[in-house]
Every structure is written in structure tokens, then in C-alpha cells.
Amino acid sequence: AKKHGRNMFQLYTTDTEGLAKTDLRMEALLHKALENNEFVLFYQPQYHAESGKIHGIEALIRWNSPELGMVPPSAFIPLAEETGLIVAIGEWVIEEACRQNKAWQDQGFPATPIAVNMSLRQFYQADLLETIKGILKKTGLGPRCLMLEITETIAMQEDIAADILQQIKELGVRIAMDDFGTGYSSLKYLQTFSIDHIKIDKAFTDKLHTKEGRAIIATIISLGHHLDMTVIAEGVETPKQVQELKDLGCDVFQGYYFSRPLAPADLVDQLFG
Ligand code: C2E
Numbered sequence: 001a002k003k004h005g006r007n008m009f010q011l012y013t014t015d016t017e018g019l020a021k022t023d024l025r026m027e028a029l030l031h032k033a034l035e036n037n038e039f040v041l042f043y044q045p046q047y048h049a050e051s052g053k054i055h056g057i058e059a060l061i062r063w064n065s066p067e068l069g070m071v072p073p074s075a076f077i078p079l080a081e082e083t084g085l086i087v088a089i090g091e092w093v094i095e096e097a098c099r100q101n102k103a104w105q106d107q108g109f110p111a112t113p114i115a116v117n118m119s120l121r122q123f124y125q126a127d128l129l130e131t132i133k134g135i136l137k138k139t140g141l142g143p144r145c146l147m148l149e150i151t152e153t154i155a156m157q158e159d160i161a162a163d164i165l166q167q168i169k170e171l172g173v174r175i176a177m178d179d180f181g182t183g184y185s186s187l188k189y190l191q192t193f194s195i196d197h198i199k200i201d202k203a204f205t206d207k208l209h210t211k212e213g214r215a216i217i218a219t220i221i222s223l224g225h226h227l228d229m230t231v232i233a234e235g236v237e238t239p240k241q242v243q244e245l246k247d248l249g250c251d252v253f254q255g256y257y258f259s260r261p262l263a264p265a266d267l268v269d270q271l272f273g
């Protein structure tokens with residue numbers, strides 16, 4: 001067992017050294033990316049199940065790197081979180097999403113909430129509330145047109161999360177619980193915080209065709225409705241899923257079946273064109 005353990009350890013260290021090198025290069029590029037304006041936001045619409053009307057738009061970051069090409073968030077957000085760069089990147093995301101949303105409103109498009117993804121690190125910043133206030137003021141976006149998507153990982157840090165979320169809510173900003181059911185003790189956090197929306201993770205939507213998957217989604221929808229929340233299904237890809245989710249009473253759909261995340265101009269064409 002001891003020998004096995006050492007081999008495992010050696011494997012592990014080799015691996016992490018390799019990773020560390022890639023990470024260092026990526027980290028250097030990431031630092032530069034913010035200064036050089038290499039981040040872009042793509043936008044994915046969310047639609048009401050019944051009316052088909054637009055409910056909201058989720059802003060999703062991409063890194064348009066001259067060295068690496070278009071990098072998806074899964075390839076750099078974890079590193080940004082580890083290094084703390086996510087705080088500055090996250091602030092850029094909130095401001096850019098608010099700026100874009102206000103610009104759309106100024107062009108005469110109907111006011112639609114914009115959702116941004118939040119990382120735990122951002123909640124460790126003592127000035128998060130001030131940052132959000134400042135961005136709303138600077139961009140002129142109404143607080144009701146901003147929605148923060150938090151995860152259960154954030155909600156778990158009850159000491160920091162409860163107060164700050166309450167204060168953010170008092171501004172009029174809305175809160176959505178993202179990736180619902182994939183983290184821990186979800187029910188407790190739903191009860192503790194005033195969450196407006198819950199988002200059913202794609203992992204559940206994918207299992208909608210199974211008896212168990214259907215039961216889980218039905219339960220999440222019923223729970224959400226009992227707590228007066230709007231329930232959003234993510235990763236909706238097929239007309240069959242749309243019908244089944246409608247039958248189960250799901251409120252809002254988001255997924256490739258309706259639209260992939262789009263560059264700002266394409267989003268305008270899709271929504272208002
Ligand atoms: P998420 O918040 O759960 O976002 C939904 C992800 O599912 C997005 O991937 C979206 O493009 C993808 N998606 C939407 N509909 C469908 C569908 O029908 N089928 C499939 N296969 N995928 C679908 P994306 O844009 O690659 O983002 C991945 C994750 O990266 C996000 O998951 C979120 O956790 C994180 N992320 C994205 N933008 C930001 C950001 O600005 N800040 C932070 N902290 N995290 C972000």
C-alpha cells in the first residue's frame with residue numbers, strides 16, 4: 001500500500017508541475033487580458049414558457065486572446081479564481097453588462113434584466129456593495145435591470161453572504177440561485193436568503209427523459225413555486241424538453257433550442273430584429 005501511495009504521489013507531483021507551467025503562462029496572459037481589453041461578453045436570452053416573451057439575458061464571459069484564440073470561461077475562470085484576478089474581471093463583467101444593457105435601453109429596446117455570474121471571491125471584497133452601487137450610478141442602469149447569479153458555494157459562506165446579499169437586494173438588484181441542486185444543503189440557503197429565481201442546472205435538464213430526472217425537476221419546480229420563486233431551466237436543447245418542462249410548470253427557458261450565447265449585435269437581431 002505504501003509503494004502504491006508513493007507512486008500515486010509521484011504521478012500527482014509530475015502532473016501538478018506540468019499544470020503549474022501552463023498556469024503560469026496563462027496567468028501572465030490573463031493579467032494582460034484585462035488591460036488589453038481582451039474579454040468580451042456574450043449574451044443568452046431567457047424566455048417565458050407561456051408567453052414566449054423575453055424574461056432576461058445572461059451575460060457570459062469569453063476571452064478573445066491573441067495568443068490562445070477564443071477561450072471559454074471553463075478554461076480560465078478557475079485560474080482567475082485561484083489567483084484572485086476574478087475580482088477585477090468580475091467587476092469588469094458587471095460594469096460591461098450594465099453598460100450594454102443601458103445602451104440597449106437607450107436605443108429603445110424594452111428594459112430587460114441582465115444576469116451576471118458572481119464568484120465567491122467577489123463576496124470577500126468588503127466593498128462589493130459600493131462597487132455595485134458605483135457601477136449602477138456610473139452606467140445609469142436601474143437596479144431592477146441587474147440580476148446576480150450566485151451559487152450554493154457562495155451561499156454556504158453564511159457569515160459573508162447573508163448581510164451583503166440583503167444589502168444588495170435592498171438596492172433593488174435581483175438574485176438568482178444558479179446551478180441549483182448541484183451544491184450542498186440547498187434548501188437551507190433558499191430559506192435563509194431572499195432568492196428571486198432558481199436555475200435548474202443543465203445536468204438535471206439532460207435527465208428529463210428519465211423517471212428520476214423528471215421527478216427531481218418536478219420537485220425543484222414545486223419547491224420554487226412554494227417559495228414564490230421563478231424557476232428557470234438551463235440547457236434546454238430539444239422541443240421535447242420544452243414540452244415536458246411546460247407540462248411540469250417551469251416558468252422560464254434558457255438553452256440552445258432558443259438561442260446560443262450571442263455577440264451583442266446578434267442578440268439585438270435575435271430579440272428585436
Ligand atoms: P453557467 O452560469 O451555468 O452558464 C451556462 C452555461 O451553459 C454557459 O456556458 C452557456 O453557454 C451554456 N449553455 C446554455 N445553454 C446551453 C444548452 O442548451 N446546451 C449546452 N450544452 N450548453 C448551454 P459558458 O458560457 O461556457 O459558461 C460556463 C460557465 O462559466 C458558466 O456556467 C459560469 O459558471 C461561468 N461563467 C461564465 N461567465 C462568467 C462570468 O462572467 N463570471 C464568472 N465568475 N463565471 C462565469
Ligand code: CA
Nearest residue numbers: 058117149178
Ligand atoms: Ca449562470
Ligand code: CA
Nearest residue numbers: 178179199234
Ligand atoms: Ca447555471
Ligand code: CA
Nearest residue numbers: 178179201202
Ligand atoms: Ca452550470
